[in-house]
Amino acid sequence: MGAAAVADAVDMDLADLQQAKEAAAAAAPAVAEDMRKEIEALKKTSEEQQRTIEALQADIARLKAQCAGAATAAAEGGDAPEGAKEKKVVSEYAKWMENAGSTPGAIEGEEPPAEDDLSDPDDDLGEGAFEAQKPVVAKPGDGKAPPASTEVAAAEGKVKEHKSKSEQLKKKLERLNDDAYLGYASLLDKCIEKHDGQYTYKLCFYDRASQDHVSLGNWxxxxxxxxxxxxxxxxxxxxxxxxxxxxxxxxxxxxxxxVSEPSRCVYEAHVSSPGACDADDAAALEKPPSKHPKDEL
Structure with a gap:
């Protein structure tokens, strides 16, 4: 190939490079502005997630209180017959005490007669009838979960889901929060690959990098x-x-x-990106193209 042909090829490469740099430099401000808007949107979404989490936590507290109240009511309901018996005895004793003052031989401080002495032989039938009217109370382990506890589980599941989303949003905000690197926001949640004929290198920015199935590190x-x-x-x-x-x-x-391996187990990748274009690149693009020897002819 002659010198003129080589010079023409170089000029074409330089022209292509210049066009790429011009496009990248022109796109950089728009990309940065888009990222700022995305950051604001992410902040609002994160705040909404936090409010949702707080509302769900309030629901959980309310539902747990309902569960506790239901459990207490169930426990009291299970003891109700015994309580009823005690109230019945106290009631009979009170009646006896009321009549003690007008009963001959009633002495202050005298022990009251035993319950058995006051009971009618037919009381057993009454007790049986009373027992038949006992409320049926669900016992622990009967396999039936109270509706409130099911709601608590569902609400707690939603809290976990929203917390996970909130954490993801916070991490994303942290990554985009430095104006110095807003130009690289196009790489967020993005993977780019290169096959060099032997290995496939995969770079997932803000996440991990690999050489085929071998990890080259985490971001x-x-x-x-x-x-x-x-x-x-x-x-x-x-x-x-x-x-x-x-x-x-x-x-x-x-x-x-x-991608190369300049030293043992230390890899180096060269990556093109519009985010790498700065004022120096813009200034270089404004310079007139350098002349080649053929231009002098």
Missing amino acids: KRFAGARLAEFTDGQMCPGGPARMLRVVFQCGGEDAVLD
Whole structure:
């Protein structure tokens, strides 16, 4: 290939790169604004989740109180016959005491006659009739759960569900809450892959990274404007734990460009992203293209 052809190819590559950078730089403000709106929406959703959780917790407290009241009522209902008997004895004793003053031989402080002495022989029939009227009370272990306890279980399930959603929203807000990295918001909950002919590398930002089925680490942090880290991956034989560094560069789309292993069990991925475009990239785009020797001819 002649020098002119090489120069033309270089010019085409530079033109493509310039177009990609221009597109990324133009899209960056809109992406940042969209992310700010999403953050506000997430904050509102998180507040609504919290209010829902508080309302459900209040319902649970109310239902538990109902359950406790039902249990107490059931316990008292089970003891009702004995209580009734005691009240009956007290009532008979009171009647005897009322008549004691007008009864010859009644002496103050004298022990009252035994209940058996006051009872009519036919009292057994009365007691039997009384026993027949005992209310039927559900006993523990009869397999029938009170309706209130079922409602409590359902409400507690909803609380767990809403708490889980609330935690997810809080984590998402934490990840988007740093304006310095809003440009990378397009990577949130997103996975990008690269097959290098031998392995498939998968990077799920804010989550984990892998080489086929081998973990290269969990999301750690942004270590700089164009640097991120995944750490604590699967142990190499004899150590250390695998980790992945991500080096970003300005580009029109989120894509893994290449992955290497510069040192044992330490991997490095080069990733293009609009979030990596900054003012310097915009200034570079404004510069006139450099001239090649053929332009002088």
